């Protein structure tokens with residue numbers, strides 16, 4: 001089985017990403033986010049393990065790249081906690097500096113700053129997820145990921161190193177982190193030029209975890225999702241008018257700060273002011 005594969009090979013109507021390739025250095029992830037979607041389709045997801053034959057496979061497949069965007073990673077974080085010791089993602093980036101591709105890193109970890117030397121050697125961008133600027137909330141919903149404060153410092157450091165950086169505010173959960181105006185203001189101060197936002201979608205297992213950790217919040221969420229919400233694919237979404245309202249607030253705040261905006265899988269792509277995933281940054285001068 002190939003390591004590098006097309007991103008969204010099913011051409012989902014909800015996905016507005018440009019054509020790109022993807023691979024995951026690890027299977028599973030040890031950040032243990034409660035809302036994680038990948039736990040529903042990857043067995044033993046929170047037991048993070050390196051991909052089998054990762055380095056030899058990547059060496060072989062990277063040699064065939066021909067200028068594509070390579071997104072690392074979409075079903076796991078390329079910087080799980082064990083990456084600090086294993087350094088596999090770093091080894092992958094070393095290989096990719098010798099190949100013809102543009103790299104998009106998607107992560108929640110401050111460990112990405114360790115690899116700025118390699119990211120600077122190629123056309124690259126980092127999409128850093130900062131779900132909330134409240135450390136206590138982040139600790140509950142993303143228990144083993146770096147704190148929000150650490151991630152904000154990471155964004156600052158990446159920008160200072162000249163790395164093209166966008167921020168994912170994802171997922172937006174009503175009554176929990178649905179008011180990110182202050183966060184966006186802070187991001188503007190740091191020099192962030194793109195934000196991608198997306199609302200929380202229910203899968204049975206992520207709902208169970210959220211309910212256990214946040215019973216009062218999920219009680220308030222129940223009617224929104226289970227009475228007024230809509231089933232799209234195998235997820236339960238918030239009602240479309242509420243999704244629009246939440247995205248509108250973020251878009252307006254982003255507009256006011258000169259930040260480009262994209263929605264992710266919301267069926268609201270008309271609201272985007274740039275390529276949804278922030279990959280347009282790869283075409284800007286550094």
Ligand code: SF4
Pocket residue numbers: 029030031032033035036037038075076077108145
């Ligand atoms: S960082 Fe991403 S892949 Fe890892 S547990 Fe959190 S949501 Fe899932």
